Amino acid sequence: MKAALLSVGTELLFGQITNTNTVYLSRKLNALGIDVMYHFTVGDNPERLAEMIETSFKDCDLVITTGGLGPTQDDMTKEIACQVMGDHLVMHDDILQSIRARMLSYKRVMTDNNIKQAEMPSRCRIFYNDSGTAPGFALDRAKADGSGEKQWIACMPGPPKEMTRMFEKSVQPWLEELAEGCLFYREIRTFGVGESDLETILMPVIDGQTDPTVATYAKNGETMVRVASKRETAEDAKAAVDKMTGRIEELCGQYIYSYDGEDYSQVVGKLLIERGLSISCAESCTGGMFAAALTDIPGISAVFDRGLVTYSNQAKIDELGVKPETLEKHGAVSKETALEMAAGVKRVSGSDIGISVTGIAGPDGGTPEKPAGLVYIGFAYGDRLECREIKRTLNDRGRNRRNAMLSMFDVIYRNI
């Protein structure tokens, strides 16, 4: 089964809101074994909306729309769906009652606009709305090719809270009846390898593969591998993905840190909690990003003690006991300073692990000897005291900072 997602709303075309509905629905549909072929967004315009529904039906059996079901003049998804699918609107008294009850509970007056929301296509399946006034619905029609096969449209409201609730409660069970085949996929996350290098390494399992499929892609400075399989049962699909995952691990296991799409901070945070290893950090160029990422994990307070963002030299001396001579002789961005920072934060906190970072984030502050992108990460754990040097020569403050932060997680992951 092939589907198109059609988002309706001029505010999307103005870029005023980010379309998160398509992300949510794509994942849900893929999980049901429905192939998502297109995402389309159109404004509140009847002709273009009708045209995009017809365009979708050229390749797809199913069109799912979000938006345009509200009470105002520019909401017209219902009318256009009727027009395309060959149906007409009739008043549904039970919906009218529930809108009236909702308005009463809001202490709002029922307007003509609200009454319009109780009109629904005559032969549709209704999806009730628990969290708003606009119900959704599904309609079908026979394919124009005379094959006797059907095409479906399902229309849901645009606000993500209403849509996701309606999907989970009503649309998903309906789709489970319609769909055939089950898709399972896995996002494998790597660090320390570029996309083209990784693709070259994985070519033996990418080339000529039809199921499971293996594809690499870059996201936020990391390289991901997606493995997907579609089989008759969910178990078969998962087994095929698992087997392929084993081959991928043989080829590039040294770069992999997660097999289920988790962030590096989540992977490391959970590992620290699991092992009961306490940690504190000393950050310079990342300015608190590492601590902020780690403390985003619920329950991390069991192991995370403190983070010291020692931006100035004086702060490094005061808070971490870095020697003024070290700063003078080697500079704040040096292996020696990184090591003293890591040892210092481990000592003052009494944590099992002390991790530090100092570097030149850019765009200014670089020199020929120490260019923007140069970063040192210190790691103190038990008797070990080590340093990793990163040279990237990249004049992008955001990317240098993010890469430095990810490298800190990588240093911990590879050493505990």
Next chain:
Amino acid sequence: MKAALLSVGTELLFGQITNTNTVYLSRKLNALGIDVMYHFTVGDNPERLAEMIETSFKDCDLVITTGGLGPTQDDMTKEIACQVMGDHLVMHDDILQSIRARMLSYKRVMTDNNIKQAEMPSRCRIFYNDSGTAPGFALDRAKADGSGEKQWIACMPGPPKEMTRMFEKSVQPWLEELAEGCLFYREIRTFGVGESDLETILMPVIDGQTDPTVATYAKNGETMVRVASKRETAEDAKAAVDKMTGRIEELCGQYIYSYDGEDYSQVVGKLLIERGLSISCAESCTGGMFAAALTDIPGISAVFDRGLVTYSNQAKIDELGVKPETLEKHGAVSKETALEMAAGVKRVSGSDIGISVTGIAGPDGGTPEKPAGLVYIGFAYGDRLECREIKRTLNDRGRNRRNAMLSMFDVIYRNI
């Protein structure tokens, strides 16, 4: 001029990444007076990509694609653009040189895949890529209707950092040449007021307005106001927006912190640098987010001395001199602790300003008296020592943390 945005990448159809490129480009194009008619997303599939370009050209003069310019097998936007627009690929030696230089600086080997990236359409305008290996380009063709008018396609890489840089540096100037009419718009950012309240306040300037238009929208826990005008000259459009901005300031000036779309961290960071006010911070529930946001600003090292992420009680005692009695009597999340944290970080750093935060981020850890969402912000500046209490009762860790961080910037902004 009418445009369609075409995003290319199977990962988008899987819902693995959120499409932020369309948000960015929609805003930029609207600002240039170009109407965005459609957003389309297709997978890495040559036939469907070609078909969607042709579908776009039915209504639009301009198609902007993002994605599919990478070095790997499934990247085929360049080839398909050539096929649709009637051109062919040729090797561009200058691009080959720059890719080679980039690979050298990364200490990576040049692969056949990378060489492929130096092939570009023969008669295109090239958009160089400062932050990645894939260049972008623009191509035109004559309309099929024999009118002698032209249609354009512009292709950019998918990673948002590369795309936005390329757009600002190369694509925007090119579009300014193509587009007619001048749109000027301003994003006014507010804090501390919800969208529906703000809309009610601004109703006198929203209702019935056609130019400039005024619209409110919510983004990341903040409420924005967009004021836009389209006139014959850029000066006229700006003058109309300026005049309307004055009226908006009269209506809701107390909530506004930025008139040009800058983040709260940028606004406050620049203000601190400008005034030469040094600052240090002590964070608990935000775990370094405030320091990380502030240190994202180039040049902040002139005023930011240190940030202490005192997650454990012991860290609050050790690093900030918070009294054990205070923690015992009032708890870590209390006005008293917040005040001692702010005074403590001001004292140990010697900074002009000490700002602190302690709160319950959730989802766990809340009690009936101190629910998730309760946050205290301490502020020490000169002889002043003050506290702001925030009660939100929201069980969303990410939103509570983000709101706490923004409130810290708000406390500073309203008090210096």
